[in-house]
Amino acid sequence: MVKNAESSPNANGNATNKKKSNLSKIFALITILIYILLYFIDKNFFTLSFNSLQNMVLKIGPYLILIFLLMLFNELVISPESVKKYLGKNSGWKGVLATSLFGVLSVGPVYVWFPLLKDLKKHGLTNKLIAIFMYNRAVKLQVLPVMIFYFGVRYSIVFTLFIIIASFFIGEIVDYLVKENQPEPD
Amino acid sequence: MTITNEIFLKALKKTWKQFSAALYIIFTVFGVVAILSNLVTPKVYESFFSKNVFSDSIIGAVLGSVSFGNPIGSYVLGGELLKNGVNIVAVTAFLLAWVTVGIAQFPVEVHFLGKRFAIIRNTVSFFVTIILAIIINLVLQLW
Numbered sequence: 346m347v348k349n350a351e352s353s354p355n356a357n358g359n360a361t362n363k364k365k366s367n368l369s370k371i372f373a374l375i376t377i378l379i380y381i382l383l384y385f386i387d388k389n390f391f392t393l394s395f396n397s398l399q400n401m402v403l404k405i406g407p408y409l410i411l412i413f414l415l416m417l418f419n420e421l422v423i424s425p426e427s428v429k430k431y432l433g434k435n436s437g438w439k440g441v442l443a444t445s446l447f448g449v450l451s452v453g454p455v456y457v458w459f460p461l462l463k464d465l466k467k468h469g470l471t472n473k474l475i476a477i478f479m480y481n482r483a484v485k486l487q488v489l490p491v492m493i494f495y496f497g498v499r500y501s502i503v504f505t506l507f508i509i510i511a512s513f514f515i516g517e518i519v520d521y522l523v524k525e526n527q528p529e530p531d
Numbered sequence: 532m533t534i535t536n537e538i539f540l541k542a543l544k545k546t547w548k549q550f551s552a553a554l555y556i557i558f559t560v561f562g563v564v565a566i567l568s569n570l571v572t573p574k575v576y577e578s579f580f581s582k583n584v585f586s587d588s589i590i591g592a593v594l595g596s597v598s599f600g601n602p603i604g605s606y607v608l609g610g611e612l613l614k615n616g617v618n619i620v621a622v623t624a625f626l627l628a629w630v631t632v633g634i635a636q637f638p639v640e641v642h643f644l645g646k647r648f649a650i651i652r653n654t655v656s657f658f659v660t661i662i663l664a665i666i667i668n669l670v671l672q673l674w
Contacts, residue, residue, distance in 0.1 A: 369555060369556050369559070369638075369642065372556075372559050372638060373555065373556075373559040376559050376562040376563055377562075379562075379563075379566065380562065380566075383566070390569065393569045394565045394566045394569050395565070397564075397565035397568055397569060398561055398562055398565035401561045401564070401565060402558070402561065405557075409554070412550075413546065413547075413550050416546045416549065416550060417542060417543060417546045420542040420545055420546050421534055421538070421539065421542045454636075455633065455636065456557055456560070456633075456636045456639045456640070457553075457557065459553065459639055459640060459642075459643035459644060460549055460550060460552075460553040460643060462643065462644060463549075463643040463644060464549065466644070472648055475644065475648070476652050476655075479631075479652065480631055480656065482630065483627065483630035483631045485602050485630070488601075488602055488603050488606070491603050491606050492602075492606050494606075495606045495607070495609065495610035496606070496609070496610070496613075499671065499674065500671060503667055503670050503671055503674070504623070504626070504627075504667060507663055507666065507667050507670070508627070508631075508663075511659055511663050514659070515652075515655055515656060515659055518655050518659075519648070519651055519652050519655055522651045522655065523647060523648055523651055
C-alpha cells in the first residue's frame with residue numbers, strides 16, 4: 346500500500362511531464378509554421394513580428410542570465426530544509442512579508458521567474474507564497490514615475506498599497522482553492 | 532559546505548537542463564506574442580469600450596488580462612483611454628489585470644506551476660482585479 350502510494354505519483358508525474366513536453370513541442374512547431382507561412386504570405390508583417398521577437402529576446406537576455414545564476418545558487422547553496430523553514434507551510438507572517446518584498450523588488454517579466462519558483466516549490470515553497478509573490482510583482486517601483494506622470498501621486502500610492510494588501514488575500518484564496526481541488530488520496 | 536568542482540559541475544548541468552527547458556517554452560510564447568503585438572493597436576483597444584462603468588470595468592479587466600508587455604505600455608494606453616472618456620474604474624481594472632492576470636503567459640505558467648494552480652490563480656486575480664478597481668476608486672473619492 347505504502348509502495349503504491351509512493352510509486353504512483355512518480356509514474357503520474359513522469360506521464361504528465363512527457364505530455365507537457367509533447368504539448369510544448371507541438372506549440373513550438375505551430376509557432377514556427379506560422380512564421381514560415383507569414384514569410385510567404387506577408388513579408389512585411391513577418392519582418393515586423395520577427396523584429397519584435399528579436400527585441401523581446403534582447404530585452405530579457407540580462408534577466409535570463411540573472412535567473413540562471415539564481416537557479417544555480419539555489420541548486421548549490423539553498424537546502425530544501427531552509428526553504429521549508431523560511432518559505433514553507435510554517436513560515437507564517439515572516440514568509441509572507443519576505444515573498445511580498447521579493448515580489449516588489451524582483452525585476453523582468455514574470456515568466457522568467459517560473460523555473461526558479463518551480464525549483465523552490467520542489468524544495469517546499471507553498472502555493473500561497475507563490476501567489477503572493479506573483480501578485481506583488483504588479484508593484485513596479487522602477488516604472489512608478491511613469492505611473493505618477495499619467496495618473497498622479499495620490500492614485501499611484503493608493504494603487505500600489507492596495508496591490509500589496511490584496512496579495513495577502515489572493516495568497517489565502519489560491520492556497521485554499523488549490524488545496525480544495527486536490528484529488529483525495531487513495 | 533565546501534563546493535568542489537564535481538559538485539559545481541553537477542549543479543551546473545542540472546540547472547542548465549531545467550533552464551534550457553524553460554527557454555524553449557518562453558521563446559515559443561514570445562513568438563506568438565510578437566505576432567499578436569503587431570496585430571492589436573491602441574485604436575483596437577479603444578473600440579471595445581462603451582462608456583458604461585459596469586460593462587467597461589469587465590471589458591477593462593478582460594483586455595488587461597489578454598494584453599502583455601511592459602507595464603509602461605498599460606500606463607500609456609490607460610492614460611489615453613482616460614483622456615477619451617473611459618471611466619477610471621475601467622482603466623484601473625485594465626492596469627491591474629495587465630500585471631496580475633496573464634493569458635499570454637498562461638501556457639508557461641501551466642508548464643512550470645501546474646494547470647490547477649495557473650487556472651485558479653488567474654481566475655482569482657481576474658475577479659479580485661474588478662473588486663480592487665472599485666475599492667481603489669472609492670478610497671480615492673474619500674481621500
